[in-house]
Amino acid sequence: MHAQSGAAPWVDSPLLRVRGLTARYVCADQTEPALAEVDFDIARGEIVGILGESGSGKSTLALSILGLLPTNARLEGSILFQNQAHKPDELLRLDEPQWREIRGAEISMIFQEPRLSLSPVMRVGEQIAEVMRAHRKGAPKKQDVEATLRRVRLADSGRVSSAYPHQLSGGELHRIAIAQALACGPDLVIADEPTRSLDVTVQGEILNVLREVNRESGSALIFITHNPALLVGFADRVMVMYAGRIVEEGPVAQVFRRPLHPYTKALLQLVPQRSEPSDPVKQRLPVISGSLSDSDRLAGGCAFEPRCPARGDLCRSELPSTIKLEGGRRVSCFNYGN
Amino acid sequence: MKYLQRRLAHSILLLISASVFCFLLSDLAPGSFFDEMKLNPQISAGTVAALRSEYGLDQALPVRYGLWVKSVLRGEWGYSFAYNSPVRSLLIIRARNTLLLTSLAMLLAWLTALPLGVWIASRPGRWDDRLSMAGTSWLLAVPELVLALGLLYVVIRTRALPAGGMVSVRFENLSLRAKICDLSAHLVVPLTVLVLASLPILVRHVRASMTEVLQAPFIQAACGHGIGQTRLLFRYALPAAANPLISLLGLSVAGLMSGSLLVEVITGWPGLGPLLLEASMSRDLYVVVGVVMASTVFMILGSLLADVMLVIFDPRVRAD
Amino acid sequence: MGIETAVQPAIKPALVKTSGLSKKYSQGSPFSRKKFAVDALVDVNFEIASGCLTALVGESGSGKSTLAVCLAMLEKPDAGEVWFGGEEISRRSDRELASLRPKIQMVFQDSAEALNPRFSAAQIIAEPLAIQRCRSLKQLRTRACELMEEVGLCADWADRRPLQFSGGQRQRLAIARAIALKPSFLILDESLSGLDLSTQAQILNLLLDLQTAHGLTYLLISHDFSLVGQVADFVAVMHKGRIVEHGARWQVIGNPQHDQTRRLLDSVHVMGRSFQAAHGGRQR
Numbered sequence: 001m002h003a004q005s006g007a008a009p010w011v012d013s014p015l016l017r018v019r020g021l022t023a024r025y026v027c028a029d030q031t032e033p034a035l036a037e038v039d040f041d042i043a044r045g046e047i048v049g050i051l052g053e054s055g056s057g058k059s060t061l062a063l064s065i066l067g068l069l070p071t072n073a074r075l076e077g078s079i080l081f082q083n084q085a086h087k088p089d090e091l092l093r094l095d096e097p098q099w100r101e102i103r104g105a106e107i108s109m110i111f112q113e114p115r116l117s118l119s120p121v122m123r124v125g126e127q128i129a130e131v132m133r134a135h136r137k138g139a140p141k142k143q144d145v146e147a148t149l150r151r152v153r154l155a156d157s158g159r160v161s162s163a164y165p166h167q168l169s170g171g172e173l174h175r176i177a178i179a180q181a182l183a184c185g186p187d188l189v190i191a192d193e194p195t196r197s198l199d200v201t202v203q204g205e206i207l208n209v210l211r212e213v214n215r216e217s218g219s220a221l222i223f224i225t226h227n228p229a230l231l232v233g234f235a236d237r238v239m240v241m242y243a244g245r246i247v248e249e250g251p252v253a254q255v256f257r258r259p260l261h262p263y264t265k266a267l268l269q270l271v272p273q274r275s276e277p278s279d280p281v282k283q284r285l286p287v288i289s290g291s292l293s294d295s296d297r298l299a300g301g302c303a304f305e306p307r308c309p310a311r312g313d314l315c316r317s318e319l320p321s322t323i324k325l326e327g328g329r330r331v332s333c334f335n336y337g338n
Numbered sequence: 339m340k341y342l343q344r345r346l347a348h349s350i351l352l353l354i355s356a357s358v359f360c361f362l363l364s365d366l367a368p369g370s371f372f373d374e375m376k377l378n379p380q381i382s383a384g385t386v387a388a389l390r391s392e393y394g395l396d397q398a399l400p401v402r403y404g405l406w407v408k409s410v411l412r413g414e415w416g417y418s419f420a421y422n423s424p425v426r427s428l429l430i431i432r433a434r435n436t437l438l439l440t441s442l443a444m445l446l447a448w449l450t451a452l453p454l455g456v457w458i459a460s461r462p463g464r465w466d467d468r469l470s471m472a473g474t475s476w477l478l479a480v481p482e483l484v485l486a487l488g489l490l491y492v493v494i495r496t497r498a499l500p501a502g503g504m505v506s507v508r509f510e511n512l513s514l515r516a517k518i519c520d521l522s523a524h525l526v527v528p529l530t531v532l533v534l535a536s537l538p539i540l541v542r543h544v545r546a547s548m549t550e551v552l553q554a555p556f557i558q559a560a561c562g563h564g565i566g567q568t569r570l571l572f573r574y575a576l577p578a579a580a581n582p583l584i585s586l587l588g589l590s591v592a593g594l595m596s597g598s599l600l601v602e603v604i605t606g607w608p609g610l611g612p613l614l615l616e617a618s619m620s621r622d623l624y625v626v627v628g629v630v631m632a633s634t635v636f637m638i639l640g641s642l643l644a645d646v647m648l649v650i651f652d653p654r655v656r657a658d
Numbered sequence: 659m660g661i662e663t664a665v666q667p668a669i670k671p672a673l674v675k676t677s678g679l680s681k682k683y684s685q686g687s688p689f690s691r692k693k694f695a696v697d698a699l700v701d702v703n704f705e706i707a708s709g710c711l712t713a714l715v716g717e718s719g720s721g722k723s724t725l726a727v728c729l730a731m732l733e734k735p736d737a738g739e740v741w742f743g744g745e746e747i748s749r750r751s752d753r754e755l756a757s758l759r760p761k762i763q764m765v766f767q768d769s770a771e772a773l774n775p776r777f778s779a780a781q782i783i784a785e786p787l788a789i790q791r792c793r794s795l796k797q798l799r800t801r802a803c804e805l806m807e808e809v810g811l812c813a814d815w816a817d818r819r820p821l822q823f824s825g826g827q828r829q830r831l832a833i834a835r836a837i838a839l840k841p842s843f844l845i846l847d848e849s850l851s852g853l854d855l856s857t858q859a860q861i862l863n864l865l866l867d868l869q870t871a872h873g874l875t876y877l878l879i880s881h882d883f884s885l886v887g888q889v890a891d892f893v894a895v896m897h898k899g900r901i902v903e904h905g906a907r908w909q910v911i912g913n914p915q916h917d918q919t920r921r922l923l924d925s926v927h928v929m930g931r932s933f934q935a936a937h938g939g940r941q942r
Contacts, residue, residue, distance in 0.1 A: 053854040054824060068562055104564030117559035120654060121577045130573070131563045164653040170718055180563065197852045199717050199881040201925040226854045229933040256936040268937055270855040272884035273930065284866060285859040285888060291826075 013082060014041035015187055015220050016065070020077035023060050023244075027072055033297050034060040035244045038077070039322075042188065047214055047221045049231040049252065051267065052241035055292045058224045061241075062190045065222075066109055067091060067099045081107065084187065105135040108186040112193045114173035118165045118180075125149075125161030128180050135184045151216070152179045152209050171202040175209060182213060189214075190222045195230065207234055229271050232256065237328070240264045243292055243303035246322075250329035260329070260336040262310045263288075302333070310335045345645070349638045356634045360627050361403050370395055371419045371621045393419060406624065415631075416624025420617070425628040428613065433595070433632055435504060436602065436609030439525065440594045443532035448590070451537055455544025456571050459552060470545075474538035486531045486604040493527055500524050502606035528605045532598055536590070543586055547579040554578070580651055588644025592637040673708035673843060673875045674729060679738035679748075681724055698724040699735065700899040706843075706892075711869065711876040713886035713907075715922060716896035722879045725896070726847045729877070730764045731755055742843070760790060760839035767848035769828035773820040773835075779806065780816035783834045790839060805834040810864060826857035830864065837868060845877045850885060862889055883926045887911050895919045 023035035035057045042048055052058040063069050065079060079091040084106055094102070103109075111117035119127060125145045132140035142161070149157035152175040165173060174194060181189055191210065195203040211234060214221050223235055231238055231252050238255050240248040240263065248261040259265045266288045290307045297303050305315040312335050320332045372389055375381045390396050394405060409416050414424035421428055458467045494501045506512075506520050551557065552575055560574050595610060602611030610629050617625035648655050679702040682695045698721050706712045716722050727733045729740060731747060740748040747758060763786075766772040773782050783805050784798040793801065803813040809830040820828055829849055836844055846865070850858045866889065868874060880886050886893065887907065894904040897918040903910055914920045 053856060054826075066562055068558060100564045100566060102564070103562055109559075109562045111555065111559045111562065113555065116555040119556045119560070119574050119578060121580075121652060122574070130560075130565060130569070134564050134566060134569070166654055200883065200929075201717060201921065204925050204928065229929045232929070232932045232936045253936055256933070267855070270859055271930075271933055271937075272888055273934070283888075284863045287859045287863060288856045291824075 013088075015044045015082050016042040017080040018065075018077070019080075021061070021064065021079065022076040023057070023064055023069070024074045025070075025072055026074055032294070033244055034073075035064070038244075038246055040239060040246060040249065042220050042222065044187065045214070045218045045220055046237065047211075047223060047235045049235035049238040050222060050224045050241060051226070051228055051231065051238055051264075052224075053226050053267075053292075055243070056241040057244035058241055059192060060244075062109065062192050062222070062224055065091065065188075065190060066103055066107060067094060068109075081188070100134070104131050104181075104186070105184040106186050107188045107190070108181040108184070110177050110181045110189065110191040110194050112196055114177040115165060115170075117177060118173065120165055123162050123164060124168065124176050128161075128176070128183050131180055131183045148179045148183050149176070151182065151213065152176070153212075154179070170198055171205060174198060174202070174206050178206075178209060178213065182217065182219070185217065186219055188220045188222070190224070192224045193226070194223070195225070203230070210234075227271070228256065228268055240267070243297050245303070245332065246330070247304070247333065248329075248331045250325075250327065254327060254329065260325075260331040261333050262308045262335070263304050266307075266309070345642055349642065352638060353631070353634060357407075357627065357631055358403065360630045361399070361406070364623055364626055365399055367621075369621050371623065373621070393417070406627070409624075415628050418617075418622055418625045420620055420622045420625070425624050428625065429610075429628050429632060432608065432610045432613045435607065436595060436598060436611070439528055439602070439607060439609060440532065440598050442525065443529050443536070443598070444590050444594065446529065447533045447536045447540055448587070450533070451540035451544055452576075455541045456548055456576060458541075459545045459548035460567070460571055462549065470541065474541050477534055477538040482531060482535045482600050483604065485534055486527070486601055489527050489531060490605065499526050501527070504606075504608050524607075528598070528601050528607050531601050531605070535601075536597075540586065544579075544583060547582050548575055551575045551579040577651070581648065584647045584651065585644050587647070588640045588642075590640070591643055592640030594640070595636040596633040671708055672705040673743060674704075674706040674877075675741040676702050676704045676725075676729070677739050677741075678703065679725070679728060679735050679740065681728060681733070681735045683724075697899045699728070702738070702899075702901055704894065704901055704904065706875060706877055708842075708875050709869075709873055710891035711865075711878055711889055712892040712894060713890035714877060714879045714894050714896060715881065715883055715886060716918075717881060717922075719898075720896040721899040722896050723847055724899075726764065726845050726877070726879055730762050730845055731759065732764075760786070761841050762843045762845070763836040763839065763841040764845045764847060765829070765832045765836050765849045767851055769825065769832045769849075770821065772832055773828060775819060775821055778817045778819060779811070779823075779831055782820065782831060783838055786835060786838050801838070802834075805838055806831075808837075808868075809834045810860075824857075826853055826861060829853065829857075829861055833861075833864070833868070837872065837874075840872070841874070843875045843877070845879070847879045848881070849878075850880065851882070858885065865889075883911075883922050884930060887926075895922065 018038055018040050021035055021038040023033075025032040025034055038057075038061060040048075050058050050061065060069065060073075064073075064075055069075070075092055077092070080088045081091050081102075083089050083102065089098075089102070091102075118124065122130075125142070128145050128148055129140045132144060145161055146157040149160060154160050154172065154175050160168065160172060160176070168176070177194070178191075181191075194210070195206050198206065207230065210221065210223070213219075223231070225231065228238075235252050237250065238252045239246050240255070240261065242263050248255060248259070248264045255264065256268060259268055269286050270288070288307055292303065292307075296306055299305075299316070301314070301316045301318050302308070302311075302320055305311050308315065310333075314334050318334075320334045322330050322332050323336070324330055370390070371393075372386050372395070375386050375389070376383070387396075394402060397405075406416050409424075414426050415429060416425040417423075418425050418428055454470065458470050461467055490501055493499045500506065500523055502524075504521070504524050505517075506524075509517060509520060512520060548571075556578075557570065557575060560570055565574065598607075598609060599611035599614065601607070602609040603615055606612075610632065613625065614629045616622070617629070679699050680697075681699040683698055684695045700721075702721075702725060704725070714722050714725065724733075728735045728748070731740075735748055738748070739746050742758065742762065745758075747755060750758075777785070780799055780802040783802040787793060787798055787801060792798075799816070803816055806813050806816060811827060811830050811834070815823070820831065823831060832849070850861060853861065862885075865876065869876060878886055878890065890907045892905065893907050893910040895902050895910065895916060895918055897916075902916040903914065903919045910919060911923065914923055
C-alpha cells in the first residue's frame with residue numbers, strides 16, 4: 001500500500017498506519033512466528049496502550065516500528081509513517097541511512113530497564129547530548145541538555161547531567177530515558193514497559209511525567225505494558241495482544257468496563273484487588289490456566305483456545321475474523337461478549 | 339592517595355624481593371665469571387683466586403648483596419667484569435635502544451590493533467572477519483624466531499634495507515635528516531617482527547571484548563536513537579569494552595624492557611637483549627641482576643599504570 | 659525515632675527473630691579520603707511467625723535485601739543478633755552454620771542471574787543436594803525430576819539450560835532448587851518483580867501450595883503492596899533501614915499507623931481504585 005505523490009496533503013491521515021504486519025524469526029531451519037496480521041492506526045497526539053504478556057509479540061511490534069529487529073527477522077506487510085516533511089514513509093522499505101534520520105528524531109523509543117539501556121561509562125548528560133548531536137547540526141549546548149532534563153521534572157539537573165548511571169536512582173534513570181527519547185521532539189514515542197521493576201510509588205510519578213510530556217509536546221505515545229491498571233486514566237485507547245495478534249481494541253474505559261474477548265476478561269481479573277480486612281486469610285489467586293505454547297500459535301485456529309473458558313467447536317479449527325463494533329471497538333472472537 | 343602510597347610500598351617490597359631472588363638464583367647457578375680462566379693452563383690458580391677476591395666474589399652471599407645494594411644507592415648499580423665499568427653506564431645506553439624499539443612497536447601495534455579489532459567486531463561472520471581470524475591464527479602459530487629470520491632473509495636477498503644493527507658505520511658523520519633515515523631503515527626489520535608478533539593477541543582481545551559489548555542492550559538503545567555507526571563503535575562500545583584492554587595495555591608496558599630479547603639478538607639490535615645474553619653466558623653477575631631489575635621496574639610500572647587507568651576511565655571502578 | 663513493634667497475635671511461635679540488628683556499608687573512591695557510610699539496617703527488631711507468610715514491604719534502598727542476606731546468613735551483621743528456631747546464629751562460625759544452612763534458603767529476584775547458565779535444569783536443582791552429599795548421581799537426577807514436577811515444570815526439560823526457559827519457568831526452577839534441601843524457612847527477595855501478572859499469580863499459588871504441603875515459613879520481600887496484600891499473614895514495612903510497622907495483614911492494611919505505610923498503600927490504592935472504577939468493582 002503506497003501513497004501517491006502529489007496527492008492531497010496527509011495532514012488528516014493517521015500518524016502511523018500498520019496493515020497486515022507479520023513477523024517471523026528464522027533460525028537454522030526453524031521458523032518462529034512473532035506477529036500475525038497486525039492492523040492498527042495511531043493518530044497524532046494520542047496515547048495508545050498495548051496490553052499483552054510475555055510472548056504476545058508486543059516487543060517485536062515495537063522493534064519493528066523502529067526497524068531494530070535482528071537480522072534473522074522476516075517482516076511482511078506495511079507500516080506507513082507520516083514524517084515531519086508530511087510525506088509518508090514506508091518503514092519496511094527504508095535503508096540504514098534513512099532509518100538513522102528517523103530514529104530518535106521522528107520516532108523514538110523508551111527502552112526497558114534504563115540501567116541496561118544507558119551506557120555505563122558515559123555521563124548521562126553526555127548521552128542525551130549525543131542524541132541531539134546525531135540529529136541537529138552543531139554541538140548541543142549544556143543548557144539544551146538541562147532544559148530536556150527539566151521537561152521530565154528532574155530537580156537538580158546540573159548534578160544529574162554530570163552523573164553516571166550507577167550513581168542515580170531507578171526513578172531518575174527512568175526519567176532520563178524519557179528525556180533521551182524526547183530530546184529531538186519526535187512525533188511518535190514508543191514506551192516499552194517503562195515502569196517494570198520500579199517501586200509502586202515511583203511508577204505513578206513516571207506515568208505523570210509521561211502524561212504531562214504528551215500534553216505539552218503533542219507527540220503520540222504507544223505505551224506497552226502487561227499491567228492493565230497502569231492504563232486507566234492514562235491511555236486513550238487500548239489494544240490487547242495475544243500470540244502475535246490483536247484480539248481486542250477500543251477506548252480504555254469501555255474495554256475495561258465491558259471486555260469482550262475472553263482473554264481480556266481473564267487478564268483484567270488478574271489485577272490485584274484491594275484487600276479488605278474482611279477477606280479470608282489466604283486464598284489462591286485467580287489465574288489463566290496453562291500457558292502459551294508454540295503449538296498453539298501454529299495451530300490453524302485461535303491461539304487462545306486451549307485456555308479459553310468460552311471456547312466453542314469452531315475455535316480450534318478456524319481463525320476468528322476481526323469484527324468491528326460501534327464506538328471504535330474491534331474484537332477477534334467467535335464467542336465475544338460471553 | 340592512600341591507595342597510591344600502598345601501591346608504592348608494595349612495589350618497593352616487590353623490587354627488594356626480586357633482587358634477592360635474582361641474586362640467590364644467579365649464585366646457585368654453577369660457575370662464575372673467572373671459570374673460563376681456570377681452563378687456560380697459562381693462568382695459575384693463584385691468579386684466579388686473587389682476581390676472585392679482588393672482585394669480592396669469594397665473600398658470603400649476604401655480604402655481596404649488601405655491597406650491591408650500596409652500589410645501587412651510589413648510582414653505579416654494580417660492576418661489570420666483562421666491560422670493566424659500572425653497570426649503570428652500560429644499562430642506560432642499552433635500555434635506551436631497547437625502549438626506542440619496543441615503545442615504537444607497542445605504539446604501532448596498538449594503533450593498528452584497535453581500529454582493526456573494532457572494525458572486524460562490527461562485521462561478524464563476513465569475509466574480513468574470517469580473513470583476519472585466519473591471519474591472526476597463522477601469525478600466532480609462527481614463532482618470532484622464524485618471522486625474524488624470514489624477514490632477514492628477504493632483506494638480505496633484496497638488499498633493500500640494512501640487515502641488522504642499529505646504525506650504519508658512518509652514522510656520526512651524517513646530517514640530522516640522514517641520521518633519522520638511517521635509523522628508520524635499521525628499525526624496519528626488528529619493528530616489523532615485534533609488531534607482527536604482538537598484533538594477533540591484541541586484535542583478538544579487542545575483537546572479543548567489542549563483540550561482547552556490542553551485544554549489550556545499551557548499544558541497541560543507542561542505535562534506536564539514531565546514533566551513527568562510527569560513533570556507536572568508538573564513543574559507546576569501545577569505552578565500555580576498555581577494561582580488559584587496559585589490563586592488556588599494562589602488560590604491554592610491562593613487557594617493554596623484556597619483550598624484545600630474541601628479536602634484538604637475531605637482528606643485532608644493540609639493546610638489553612644481547613647484553614643479557616652475553617652476561618648470562620659469561621656469568622657477568624651484576625649485569626644480569628641489573629637487567630632483571632630494570633625489567634622488574636617496568637613490570638611494576640606497567641601494572642600500576644593499568645590500575646590507575648582503570649580508575650580514571652571506568653567510573654564504576656571509582657565507585658567501589 | 660522509636661521502632662514500633664506491633665503486638666503479635668499469639669497464634670504461632672516465632673521461627674526467626676532478630677534483635678538490634680544493624681549493618682553499615684561504606685562507599686568511596688580509592689583515591690579520595692572521604693568515605694561515607696550507608697546505614698543499611700538500623701536496630702531492627704523483627705519476628706517471623708512459623709508456618710506463616712510474612713511480607714516485608716518497602717521502597718528501594720529501605721534495607722529489605724540487606725535484612726534478607728543477614729537472615730540467610732550470607733553476611734554478618736555489624737551489631738545485633740539473629741535467632742533461628744531458638745538458636746543464635748549471627749555469631750556462629752561458618753563450620754557451625756553448615757548444618758543450619760539447609761534449613762534457610764533464598765530465592766532471588768533475577769533468575770537469569772541467580773542460575774548458572776552453563777548448568778542444565780536438573781544439575782541446578784541437584785546442586786545443593788550434591789553439595790550436602792545427600793545421594794548418588796542417579797538418585798540426584800531422580801530427585802531433581804521429582805522436584806521439577808512438584809513446581810509445575812515438565813521433567814522432560816531436565817536437560818535444558820536456564821536461558822531456554824521463560825522468566826516464570828526460571829523462577830519455578832529457582833524455587834525447586836530452594837526446596838531441594840527441605841528447608842523450613844524460605845526467603846523470597848523480590849522474586850515476583852518483573853514477571854507478568856498471570857505468571858505472578860501462578861507462582862504465588864505454587865508457593866501457597868508448597869507451604870501447605872511442607873509447612874514452610876516464608877518471608878516475601880516486595881515493593882508491591884497490592885501483590886502481598888492478598889497472600890500475606892503478617893506485613894512488615896521498612897523505611898531507611900528500620901522496621902516502621904509490623905502486624906497482621908488486616909491490621910497494617912486496614913489501619914496503617916506510619917506515614918510510610920500510608921504512602922505505600924496510597925500509591926497502590928490510587929491505581930487500584932481507578933482501575934476498579936473503570937472495571938466496575940470487585941469481581942470475586
